Amino acid sequence: MAERRLSASAALAEALREEMTRDETIFILGEDLVSHSGIFGQFKGIPENFPGRIIDAPISETCVAGCGVGAGLTGMRPLVDFHFSDFVTCAMDELCNQAAKIRYMFGGQVKLPLVVWCPDGAGLRAAAQHSQSLEAWFVHTPGLKVVVPSEPADVKGLIKSSLRDDDPVMFFQHKRLFAKEGPVPEDADFIIPLGQAAIKRPGADLTFLTYGSGYHLCLQAAEELAAQDILAEIVDLRTLKPLDMETVAHSIQNTNRAVVVHEACVTGGFGAELAARIQVELFDYLDAPVLRVGAKDVPIPFSPVLEDYVLPSVAEVIEAARAVTYR
Amino acid sequence: MTLDREELLRMYRTMVCVRQFETLAGEYFAAGKIPGFIHLSIGQEASSVGVCSALRSDDFLTTTHRGHGHLIAKGADLDRMVAELLGKRTGYCKGKGGSMHIADFALGILGANGVVAGGLPLAVGAGLSIKLRKTDQVVVSFFGDGASNRGPVHEAMNMAGIWRLPVIFCVENNGYASTTPVARACSVPDLALRAAGYGMPGVTVDGNDVLAVREAADQAVARARAGQGPTFLENKTYRIRGHFEGDPQKYREEAEVQAWRDKNDPLQRFAAVLRKGNVLTQDLQQGIWDEVEAQIGQALAFAEQSPYPEPKEALEDLLVNP
Numbered sequence: 001m002a003e004r005r006l007s008a009s010a011a012l013a014e015a016l017r018e019e020m021t022r023d024e025t026i027f028i029l030g031e032d033l034v035s036h037s038g039i040f041g042q043f044k045g046i047p048e049n050f051p052g053r054i055i056d057a058p059i060s061e062t063c064v065a066g067c068g069v070g071a072g073l074t075g076m077r078p079l080v081d082f083h084f085s086d087f088v089t090c091a092m093d094e095l096c097n098q099a100a101k102i103r104y105m106f107g108g109q110v111k112l113p114l115v116v117w118c119p120d121g122a123g124l125r126a127a128a129q130h131s132q133s134l135e136a137w138f139v140h141t142p143g144l145k146v147v148v149p150s151e152p153a154d155v156k157g158l159i160k161s162s163l164r165d166d167d168p169v170m171f172f173q174h175k176r177l178f179a180k181e182g183p184v185p186e187d188a189d190f191i192i193p194l195g196q197a198a199i200k201r202p203g204a205d206l207t208f209l210t211y212g213s214g215y216h217l218c219l220q221a222a223e224e225l226a227a228q229d230i231l232a233e234i235v236d237l238r239t240l241k242p243l244d245m246e247t248v249a250h251s252i253q254n255t256n257r258a259v260v261v262h263e264a265c266v267t268g269g270f271g272a273e274l275a276a277r278i279q280v281e282l283f284d285y286l287d288a289p290v291l292r293v294g295a296k297d298v299p300i301p302f303s304p305v306l307e308d309y310v311l312p313s314v315a316e317v318i319e320a321a322r323a324v325t326y327r
Numbered sequence: 328m329t330l331d332r333e334e335l336l337r338m339y340r341t342m343v344c345v346r347q348f349e350t351l352a353g354e355y356f357a358a359g360k361i362p363g364f365i366h367l368s369i370g371q372e373a374s375s376v377g378v379c380s381a382l383r384s385d386d387f388l389t390t391t392h393r394g395h396g397h398l399i400a401k402g403a404d405l406d407r408m409v410a411e412l413l414g415k416r417t418g419y420c421k422g423k424g425g426s427m428h429i430a431d432f433a434l435g436i437l438g439a440n441g442v443v444a445g446g447l448p449l450a451v452g453a454g455l456s457i458k459l460r461k462t463d464q465v466v467v468s469f470f471g472d473g474a475s476n477r478g479p480v481h482e483a484m485n486m487a488g489i490w491r492l493p494v495i496f497c498v499e500n501n502g503y504a505s506t507t508p509v510a511r512a513c514s515v516p517d518l519a520l521r522a523a524g525y526g527m528p529g530v531t532v533d534g535n536d537v538l539a540v541r542e543a544a545d546q547a548v549a550r551a552r553a554g555q556g557p558t559f560l561e562n563k564t565y566r567i568r569g570h571f572e573g574d575p576q577k578y579r580e581e582a583e584v585q586a587w588r589d590k591n592d593p594l595q596r597f598a599a600v601l602r603k604g605n606v607l608t609q610d611l612q613q614g615i616w617d618e619v620e621a622q623i624g625q626a627l628a629f630a631e632q633s634p635y636p637e638p639k640e641a642l643e644d645l646l647v648n649p
Binding site: 071107166 | 478
């Protein structure tokens with residue numbers, strides 16, 4: 001049977017339709033959703049099939065996020081659409097002071113099912129305020145889970161897990177990957193548990209630890225490296241919090257070398273956390289320092305020549321791979 | 328007066344309870360028994376009791392750093408409240424929240440909030456949830472005159488307005504945002520004037536007259552339950568204590584505080600009305616004060632005898648599925 005292929009947008013919409021059919025308490029709240037089924041078409045089929053359960057809010061990110069929290073605390077399972085992940089800055093109190101802390105601060109009295117869906121990432125010439133990768137901010141906030149899928153099947157499996165989870169989840173999906181297709185299981189019960197990384201390409205010489213758009217850089221780099229007889233293993237982390245350190249360790253124990261690749265800027269990025277944990281937990285297995293590849297430490301600039309220069313490239317990933325393998 | 332005798336006495340008793348709770352909390356704080364800092368609502372009892380007595384137990388409430396009165400008026404358990412103030416394991420939040428973060432989800436109390444105006448967007452979410460679940464619950468969100476100037480209030484009131492959500496925005500205008508007099512921080516003398524901008528009625532009441540507050544709250548609740556949307560209720564009141572316990576209060580004259588205490592105490596005013604209406608006798612009044620004192624004494628004993636949490640309990644209660 002031919003493998004069914006869907007775009008990441010279609011995978012998301014399918015997963016949402018399946019989950020909204022299964023669970024009446026799920027609803028979607030955000031800006032400009034109903035007339036276009038989401039500005040990226042990510043909610044296709046939902047306005048007509050679930051009237052009243054996808055709601056257009058005014059441009060009020062603060063209150064939209066807070067509304068998600070209030071509804072999640074009172075019996076609903078909201079998915080809040082953030083339009084562009086950059087706008088989380090308008091709702092940091094609701095996300096980091098309220099959503100993240102409510103269960104803990106109140107002594108575990110309550111659960112807060114809430115998915116905050118954030119289209120993120122650069123490459124669309126959208127400049128500094130519509131192009132960021134902000135996942136590390138939320139990894140640094142206890143009480144939030146952070147999911148960053150790279151392929152359509154991951155989008156489907158992980159959004160379903162996130163909607164079924166009883167804790168708040170920040171779900172980052174790269175804008176440039178919405179149209180990219182991949183195989184997606186048709187099974188309505190297909191889920192990928194949160195906190196489960198995947199070894200998506202085996203290799204003996206080094207490990208790429210990556211997620212989101214970084215995965216696609218690693219895939220290209222691994223192809224080119226293979227031609228030079230350097231075999232890179234790719235671990236797609238998929239969930240940054242909780243982190244599947246077991247799979248990370250398993251891979252590094254085999255390859256003894258690791259390069260972390262993400263689109264976010266390097267300083268203070270998730271790569272720093274990962275490198276720190278690796279040197280503590282896997283020191284004896286390392287044959288080279290853990291390297292990081294990410295964006296340069298500036299805001300994302302507009303002009304294509306500038307943006308391309310700032311973002312991590314396949315060439316930089318290859319260079320890092322050669323450095324850790326001393327080849 | 329349409330409220331029956333029993334209800335009037337219940338309201339008076341609750342006001343006495345808030346007053347005594349806050350007074351004792353202040354004493355305990357001064358004695359070093361309460362860690363951190365606390366914000367007391369002495370002088371504002373008519374607002375908390377007037378509004379909360381209009382609610383059902385399944386209605387929702389969000390409150391503020393100055394929230395003890397609202398919690399008590401919504402029916403919170405005194406033992407667990409005091410224990411939380413003391414940081415004990417038997418407290419509402421097992422010692423993780425303290426004075427500014429008490430919630431009781433079984434009573435619809437979605438939490439006191441340490442962030443000024445932090446509760447309003449949550450209240451709108453609860454209102455939307457009510458609408459989606461098609462129940463006739465209502466939500467009250469208490470906030471102060473200081474909070475009224477924050478951005479989330481604008482977004483929250485607009486959203487509740489367009490969706491006609493069953494939310495009552497209750498601002499307790501107590502004269503000061505921390506140290507700043509309301510006239511210097513707010514663009515209008517009556518904050519309820521702002522309601523017009525959000526398509527909802529705005530009502531300003533004498534917030535130290537518990538019956539006036541109750542009447543306004545009853546109307547707002549009836550509107551909300553009938554699907555007629557939100558109401559903005561401004562209770563004009565006065566904060567007798569400082570912003571926090573230990574506040575040097577250089578921003579106001581002691582004579583101003585004394586005048587409110589002497590001439591406009593909400594408990595004395597309500598007692599006078601009840602005495603005049605033959606609802607309250609001196610004996611009954613004394614009985615209520617004694618009974619409440621005993622109840623709070625019991626709560627204090629419970630809290631003092633309760634154990635502190637084990638340090639490692641700090642790592643519990645973060646996530647449902649870690």
